[in-house]
Amino acid sequence: xxxxxxxxxxxxxxxxxxxxxxxxxxxxxxxxxxxxxxxxxxxxxxxxxxxxxxxxxxxxxxxxxxxxxxxxxxxxxxxxxxxxxxxxxxxxxxxxxxxxxxxxxxxxxxxxxxxxxxxxxxxxxxxxxxxxxxxxxxxxxxxxxxxxxxxxxxxxxxxxxxxxxxxxxxxxxxxxxxxxxxxxxxxxxxxxxxxxxxxxxxxxxxxxxxxxxxxxxxxxxxxxxxxxxxxxxxxxxxxxxxxxxxxxxxxxxxxxxx
Amino acid sequence: xxxxxxxxxxxxxxxxxxxxxxxxxxxxxxxxxxxxxxxxxxxxxxxxxxxxxxxxxxxxxxxxxxxxxxxxxxxxxxxxxxxxxxxx
Numbered sequence: 001x002x003x004x005x006x007x008x009x010x011x012x013x014x015x016x017x018x019x020x021x022x023x024x025x026x027x028x029x030x031x032x033x034x035x036x037x038x039x040x041x042x043x044x045x046x047x048x049x050x051x052x053x054x055x056x057x058x059x060x061x062x063x064x065x066x067x068x069x070x071x072x073x074x075x076x077x078x079x080x081x082x083x084x085x086x087x088x089x090x091x092x093x094x095x096x097x098x099x100x101x102x103x104x105x106x107x108x109x110x111x112x113x114x115x116x117x118x119x120x121x122x123x124x125x126x127x128x129x130x131x132x133x134x135x136x137x138x139x140x141x142x143x144x145x146x147x148x149x150x151x152x153x154x155x156x157x158x159x160x161x162x163x164x165x166x167x168x169x170x171x172x173x174x175x176x177x178x179x180x181x182x183x184x185x186x187x188x189x190x191x192x193x194x195x196x197x198x199x200x201x202x203x204x205x206x207x208x209x210x211x212x213x214x215x216x217x218x219x220x221x222x223x224x225x226x227x228x229x230x231x232x233x234x235x236x237x238x239x240x241x242x243x244x245x246x247x248x249x250x251x252x253x254x255x256x257x258x
Numbered sequence: 259x260x261x262x263x264x265x266x267x268x269x270x271x272x273x274x275x276x277x278x279x280x281x282x283x284x285x286x287x288x289x290x291x292x293x294x295x296x297x298x299x300x301x302x303x304x305x306x307x308x309x310x311x312x313x314x315x316x317x318x319x320x321x322x323x324x325x326x327x328x329x330x331x332x333x334x335x336x337x338x339x340x341x342x343x344x345x346x
Contacts, residue, residue, distance in 0.1 A: 054298070054300050057300050058299070058300065173307070175307055175310065176303050176304070176307050179303050179306050179307065179317070179322070180299070180303050182317075182319060182322045183299070183302070183303065183322055183327075185319075186319070186322045186323050186324065187324055211293075212293070213298070213299065216298070
């Protein structure tokens with residue numbers, strides 16, 4: 001596999017096949033276990049949506065601006081820094097006839113520090129995303145089901161993973177960042193499936209419980225009982241884990257979660 | 259007013275101010291669930307940062323479990339416990 005750690009990557013045929021295997025298996029699980037609807041999620045979203053969920057306050061460092069979508073539309077567009085963000089305003093329109101899950105393969109963009117870029121920390125990458133909506137128990141159960149499936153699936157491919165509580169990399173003043181991280185850990189709202197590599201602990205998939213973070217601002221929690229969660233498989237990271245050379249060492253990089 | 263009451267009133271007034279509630283309702287929100295009142299994650303973090311600087315304490319992992327941060331009452335008890343330990 002050849003990876004240009006600046007912006008893009010070129011995958012060998014074997015790596016491309018590995019990516020498709022992981023992606024297809026995760027999609028099939030979402031369709032089978034959650035009766036998910038397959039959708040296409042765009043890679044840009046309006047800045048208005050970013051403001052509505054206060055994303056820039058918590059993760060402003062991730063954002064990359066895109067050009068407006070047309071001459072007439074001068075609203076700033078943002079390259080989506082998380083696979084699921086563009087769908088939340090439209091959840092009531094996307095879920096029909098009792099459906100409660102969505103899945104898509106999405107291109108995600110983050111404004112990573114160039115010095116931190118590596119084969120496993122890219123500024124654009126692909127994610128197989130699964131979004132689940134429902135009461136808190138249903139969403140928590142779905143995250144647990146998906147994490148168990150992922151662990152067994154990756155084991156079948158020869159990867160031994162660990163499921164750990166995790167936290168995001170937040171923006172803001174140091175104490176606020178610290179407290180946000182502690183609150184996230186205490187509420188067990190983020191778990192990651194990790195492997196140990198020469199880059200350090202590498203997250204291959206994450207399982208996120210949002211509570212009402214999205215349902216409240218977008219108005220689909222009328223009785224305050226509807227929450228959301230998402231599952232993301234970092235496809236290039238899975239490919240890296242499956243195809244990495246056995247003795248490659250690069251101690252200058254540390255990967256961590258995406 | 260006892261120290262415990264002072265802490266509770268200070269925090270309830272701050273929450274009322276953050277949520278643009280009238281000062282008169284501050285006393286009535288002491289037991290209310292903060293999320294139900296409309297306090298989101300960022301609002302909670304800002305409140306915790308204010309608590310640390312106002313009362314001169316540093317919250318630790320054990321303080322931040324969900325049951326400790328669900329209401330003005332529970333937060334006040336956490337703060338009071340810190341102050342009580344400090345004053346021993």
